[in-house]
Amino acid sequence: MPSEFDLIQRHFTRATRHTALAVGDDAALLQPRTGMQLAVSTDMLVSGTHFFADTDPEDLGWKTLAVNVSDIAAMGAEPRWAFLALSLPAADEAWIEAFARGFFACADAHGVDLAGGDTTRGPLTLSVTIIGETAAGEAVTRDGGRAGDDLWVSGQPGLAALGLAALQGRTRLDADGRRACIAALQRPQPRLALGRALRGVASAMLDVSDGLLGDLRHILERSHTGALIETAALPLARLLATGADPVLCRHCLLAGGDDYELLFCAPAARRDTVRALATKLELPVHRIGSLTADSGSIHMREADGTLAPLAPNGYDHFA
């Protein structure tokens, strides 16, 4: 059986583009560009909690990095370096090779160097720390939302949760819908170009990993605002077109996680700017409501005008 060091060497050592010293010493050495701040995020994915043990390892490699790249996108920053800690039940080289292929596909797509890591024996667990750069003061945080700001979401939230429901046999989808939903679950596309374009435009931003409403609450807490959601503005049509039950579709859109779309606020005066940059990026954005002065509350306004407060129900790993 190849040793740990052999496996790391063989599959995780690649030429780096912007790393002074990568894998192979006690620490990697990185040279940030002058005047840049670092944006750093860590995510841990655990077999059985975040993914099925039999998930295709190439998809898993992609997703392990993509969810971290998404955090950097949500700051409006540029991803630069990743560090991968990997606990494996056995030194299964075919699995490691496929995982590395997916991981590096995502790294190459987004200009990320794998600059270091750790491999050990244990239950299948993947932990990535990603470091991005942003000009000092330009990062888009969660705390800049103001009452009256528009509330926007990118792309198609809900697809990944529908994909999960399909894999778990909780819903039937037509063939095209099933393919799209499972792709959204297994190969999420971090919205880097959008995040970058929204610097100086969005007042607050995050990526939706745990569900739109649950993550919205983080913006509301940090920005000391409330939110009003216009249900007629929610992008439900594509979900409904998969053939899934409408109640499930709405639940997946509002409470499903794992889409890694960007949820952001922007002053109403910037509405045309947001639309223009979305058109340029060929990525739909949906204005689904607005921030309110009623701190911490979320209200839903239905198409018939009825207004109802929402009870907290965001997904929580320990709930």
Added chain:
Amino acid sequence: MPSEFDLIQRHFTRATRHTALAVGDDAALLQPRTGMQLAVSTDMLVSGTHFFADTDPEDLGWKTLAVNVSDIAAMGAEPRWAFLALSLPAADEAWIEAFARGFFACADAHGVDLAGGDTTRGPLTLSVTIIGETAAGEAVTRDGGRAGDDLWVSGQPGLAALGLAALQGRTRLDADGRRACIAALQRPQPRLALGRALRGVASAMLDVSDGLLGDLRHILERSHTGALIETAALPLARLLATGADPVLCRHCLLAGGDDYELLFCAPAARRDTVRALATKLELPVHRIGSLTADSGSIHMREADGTLAPLAPNGYDHFA
């Protein structure tokens, strides 16, 4: 049961000293000092592989950070920011509180900000990424060793492995020795001051996590040298004084891991400098041999003058 977010908030949110934006956004924001390079390292600790499931959580919290600080020490850098990803089988608040106490004790001792992290449900697994700073070009890497350089080790390698042997019932130790050995195992002291003092003095350096000879091999590979160990110079006396079997003591010194002492090379002309800085730091250092031109080989010279090559036997997690 408190939610994940409550637990994180309660136990892992502390005031930071040098972090622009810490826990609570998609990413932390850090401002490196002008002209500094970053040294970044990741270590993952898995229950059952790296520690016993019933390890005192406060000790575990200390050690989880200490092993990462040690990697920064081994570069001659200054630790600054840590990111903690934590997978827990249950939201056991008493355990988390004790773990956080140990973790922050180590953070406070070494000037480290906990700047971000992730908490999830799963088998007990701890992954830390640490970021340190060093003036560009000043880091001490593993590749600068030259034939003729002295080979040094700090402190008392072997204590932690003896402690592990005692906990596993593989040896009896006297009471004082047992206490010292278990403390070395559970509360390793990163050699930050020594690492920093060796900038510009040591030609190559690493921290001994997997065993002195196994880790020495990493220096030899990167420096393209061999090594000659003078067994009479090995610091065995303190290990023998615990009452353990001499063969076990020698094995623990040469092949035991987890001490996090610094193993380093320095030109013979710097011998007095090394001794002087060790005296100033009140940390013993031992000159245990030298680098040779016989690339990749390790020879042991016994007290009687006999010289024998060593077969590879460094500890390897997958061996």
